[in-house]
Amino acid sequence: MTAEYPSSKRRSFIKQAAAVSITSLIPEAIRVGAWAAGSDKPEKSEVKIGFIPLTDCASVVMASVMEFDKKYGIKIVPSKEASWPGVRDKLVNGELDAAHVLYGLIYGLQLGVAGPKKDMAILMNLNHNGQAITLSSKLNAKGVKDGATLAQLIAKERGEYTFAQTFPTGTHAMWLYYWLAAHGVNPFTDVKTISVPPPQMVANMRVGNMDGYCVGEPWNNRAIVDKIGFTAETTQAIWKDHPEKVLGCQADFVAKYPNTARAMTAAIIDAGRWIDASLSNRRKTAEVVADKSYVNTDMEVILARMLGRYENGLGKTWDDKDAMKFYNDGLVSFPFLSDGMWFLTQHRRWGLLKTDPDYLAVAKQVNRLDIYRDAAAATKTAVPKDVMRSAKFIDGVLWDGKDPKKYAAGFKIRAA
DSSP: OOOOOOHHHHHHHHHHHHHHTOGGGSOHHHHHHHHTSGGGSOSOSEEEEEEOSSGGGHHHHHHHHTTTTGGGTOEEEEEEOSOHHHHHHHHHHTSOSEEEEEHHHHHHHHTTSSSSOOOEEEEEEOOBOOEEEEEEHHHHHTTOOSHHHHHHHHHHSOSOOEEEESOTTSHHHHHHHHHHHHTTOOTTTTSEEEEOOGGGHHHHHHTTSOSEEEEETTHHHHHHHTTSEEEEEEHHHHSTTOBOEEEEEEHHHHHHOHHHHHHHHHHHHHHHHHHHTOHHHHHHHHHHHTSTTTTOSOHHHHHHHHTTEEEOSSSOEEEOTTSOBSOTTTTTTSOOHHHHHHHHHHHHHTTSSSSOOOHHHHHHHHBOHHHHHHHHHHTTOOOOSOSOOOEEOTTSOEEOSSOHHHHHHTOSSOOO
């Protein structure tokens, strides 16, 4: 487990952060000067944070645009990236200080199954929920409406069915594989799976390169608006309040710049809280991230699902109270150890890991609870008492983190 920072240093950080939180009472110049003074001064005044054009980059973007970062003595510079492999490479070679990044990509790097083995850190979770599985209109024309009817078609009409995810060890791959397997479809033997960058999903489906995909918003709703696909399942229906993107960086970055890591985390926690505070804030967020500098799509396509107003493209509409969340009283941002362990169990299930790791030890090393707790204190965000949580999945299987080796080996459909 990564060593904790001295309690005196943490107390100093928390005390100083509490002082600057009364923003309306202290002039800007004095506030920034006070924060930047003393042993808690961020070692870097500017941090470059990579992001992929997805709705869930919102808290990183809004931390910069709304200047939540200024309160903590840093400037966040969002850097638009083209693909998850590109984000991975820039994190590893130091071109990015941190990134809005797939949970499973960070763990894949930690264990050397997603690229060069590198000690990594997760500072916070950025969002829960808000992804989906989109199937093509061509499948719907053959009677497919959901996972069950898809499985029936695959069993009845043998052929090559292709489904896309965004990165081999990433969240979307795990949601897609889990969903297919829950309906009796082996994602490696019954169908073909490929990796496609999120912003390219719609274009690839339009030209027939795949029958379905799992990706973050707005690229599921975009397929419906463009009339080329429909939503077969939301990821919150697979696992309610599932972890998704994280604020990830190299472990070396945290060791070298601990104050900067805390400040960066605190600013983004504040931004997530602001987004979740009201529907008008969500609307403002959708307006900002729709810009070509960020997601580059129509604001309405982003806004609908940010507000929980869903339609599946087949005539069904509903209000989803489990739509994308950025704060939820601090439950979103807390990096539960069991969340990281779950991704490892799926990497093991699908043969990405050839042996069982020490699940808990890896999670303790990667998920930097020490940094998070200090940042949470600075933002007056409550921290859950338990570092583990449980959830029941779409197939009725319970995950509680108590016996990850048994859990990973217990699925009927898994890699040989």
